[in-house]
Amino acid sequence: MQKFSYDPLYLFINGNWLEAGQRDTVPVINPATGTALGRLPMAGAADLDLALAAATPAFDVWRHTAPEQRARVLKDAAALMRERSEHIATLMTLEEGKALTESRDEVLRAADYFEWFAEEARRIDGRVVPANRPGVQQLVKRQAIGPVAAFTPWNFPAITPARKLSAALAAGCSVILKPGEESPATALALARCLDDAGLPKGVLQIVFGVPDQVSAHLIASPVIRKVAFTGSVPVGRLLSQRAAAGVKPITLELGGHGPVLVFEDADIDAAAAGGAANRFRGTGQICISSTRFLVQRSVYARFAEQFVAATRKLVVGDGMDPATQVGPLANPRQLEKMEALVADAVAQGAKVLTGGKRIDRPGYFFAPTVLAEVPMSARVMHEEPFGPIAVLRPFEQLEDALAEANRLPYALSAYAFTRDARTVLDVGDGLEAGMIGINQYRIIATELPFGGMKESGHGSEGGIEGINHYLTNKFISQA
Structure with a gap:
């Protein structure tokens, strides 16, 4: 190189x-x-x-x-x-x-x-x-x-x-x-x-x-x-x-711990492929990054399959390589934190759908990781990962999704995917976040305010x- x-x-x-x-x-x-x-x-x-x-x-x-x-x-x-x-x-x-x-x-x-x-x-x-x-x-x-x-x-x-x-x-x-x-x-x-x-x-x-x-x-x-x-x-x-x-x-x-609400009427392909790209952009070291993917149960399996497939296709490597999509973590502290968060979740019953470990090469590389069936007691459900870890969880109704999305004291960014106009209004009003993306993950522009609520x-x-x-x-x- x-x-x-x-x-x-x-x-x-x-x-x-x-x-x-x-x-x-x-x-x-x-x-x-x-x-x-x-x-x-x-x-x-x-x-x-x-x-x-x-x-x-x-x-x-x-x-x-x-x-x-x-x-x-x-x-x-x-x-x-x-x-x-x-x-x-x-x-x-x-x-x-x-x-x-x-x-x-x-x-x-x-x-x-x-x-x-x-x-x-x-x-x-x-x-x-x-x-x-x-x-x-x-x-x-x-x-x-x-x-x-x-x-x-x-x-x-x-x-x-x-x-x-x-x-x-x-x-x-x-x-x-x-x-x-x-x-x-x-x-x-x-x-x-x-x-x-x-x-x-x-x-x-x-x-x-x-x-x-x-x-x-x-x-x-x-x-x-x-x-x-x-x-x-x-x-x-x-x-x-x-x-x-x-x-x-x-x-x-x-900091943030960005929830993504994916409803059964959404464009699942776009939500999954875009979600993987968004979550692992910047190696997940982005405060407004999507972290917790809350998916309506009827489409959960389909979303998970596509999200994992998109994650596995990501090219991890030196950022100076034109083929690279996901670079290294910034420092050894971040690498150790990822290992600790995954180990804690797995010890409590979480499943690693892909990734979950550091990559054996020079530098601070950790494989893009997708966790499912993560218990609420796991650290990753409460702490901002600030690294390449995504969490998938199913929900039943809108009220359930909003309750989980708003559970944490963080309220920087949130996202929702739905084709229903009523649901768009409900999540726009109900989500506690300073910035909300509906049917898209790119929400930042120079002419718009950037900031959060709560902690x-x-x-x-x-x-x-x-x-x-x-x-x-x-x-x-x-x-």
């Missing part, structure tokens, strides 16, 4: 690309081979203080920059991302493992977010409210909230930072971003595009480090006025507590809703 080069790794602070120097470093591992791609510099307290010191003056410059100029920088950055998409996608696949086709799509969709919010920068407006007494003018203005601390995980190293950066920068905020340490080069490549597009120095900082230490340091600083996080529920709770100590708003996009977080990214979290309302009454 052709060898590909991996970019040098830096911290990006106050417009400067800082090499490791005397800083601690950690290896970045190619999950398809288990070999090191490079070493990532870790920010210390002095680096974080430098980033905070740069964020305030940069915010003052950026928020007073005309919206049209902010929009131009974001559009130019989006154009550079598209121009460099093949290189950025290669970096992503090398460090995260997903199939190169998926990486290419992600980079282009990340660019779409910058272009979308570039236009939103020009639509930030307020209103004049008629006064209840003469000689008074009442205005409501929307202004940038201030410097933002943003934290993103490793699984979508382009699109998740893009959602946060594009909206915050469009609003006029400065941002300190800490991406996931497993896939740092992708986020740095986006920062390079913004820097080359003319983003003023200090408006964006990229830091890496020990996650708990970085989040504690940044969120506690009076410089930070807003926090945005994508990641696990436990970490989301922790960051919420830290933000609350400073009465700072926080946007959270947390899957609060607030939305994307769409016209996405920029509101980076703005604050100011009421002015003038006599």
Whole structure:
């Protein structure tokens, strides 16, 4: 297989690309081979203080920059991302493992977010409210909230930072971003595009480090006025507590355990084939991925047979191989978790219809796995697998399916397949989820809100809703 080069790794602070120097470093591992791609510099307290010191003056410059100029920088950055998409996608696949086709799509969709919010920068407006007494003018203005601390995980190293950066920068905020340490080069490549597009120095900082230490340091600083996080529920709770100590708003996009309701009148072929593709895309390491397939009993056997057949056809391998559809897990922790979840389910009586074990080859590969007859006591029925495991369960009536779909505290995404108009209305109203797909699995678009309910977080990214979290309302009454 052709060898590909991996970019040098830096911290990006106050417009400067800082090499490791005397800083601690950690290896970045190619999950398809288990070999090191490079070493990532870790920010210390002095680096974080430098980033905070740069964020305030940069915010003052950026928020007073005309919206049209902010929009131009974001559009130019989006154009550079598209121009460099093949290189950025290669970096992503090398460090995260997903199939190169998926990486290419992600980079282009990340660019779409910058272009979308570039236009939103020009639509930030307020209103004049008629006064209840003469000689008074009442205005409501929307202004940038201030410097933002943003934290993103490793699984979508382009699109998740893009959602946060594009909206915050469009609003006029400065941002300190800490991406996931497993896939740092992708986020740095986006920062390079913004820097080359003319983003003023200090408006964006990229830091890496020990996650708990970085989040504690940044969120506690009076410089930070807003926090945005994508990641696990436990970490989301922790960051919420830290933000609350400073009465700072926080946007959270947390985990899910996506239910899929398949009714007997549905297109079973489409639901099964599309479900297997959706579940194992990104090796199942996707928060909105379908996980629990709840199938009406009359068509359960047929669905299971087709779902398993589609799963077995998936090509597992190095994401750089054009034939690959399912890549490796991101790290050994994920691999160990998959083994533990399957072993627990089997020990309690579950049946493995396909997969169920790691693949004997270098890297962190686990076979796409389908479990049936899983008892409710099994861990996989309560914990987000975040890996290539699908669970199949039959149901009798709509009420049964909704009860199981809504049983967990997660409420990020849900899906339903039916041809009946009444059922469409019932599941749309009855499912507890921030995003619902009916007769389709692709539910994400730049112009639509992305976010969950219950313990899957609060607030939305994307769409016209996405920029509101980076703005604050100011009421002015003038006599």
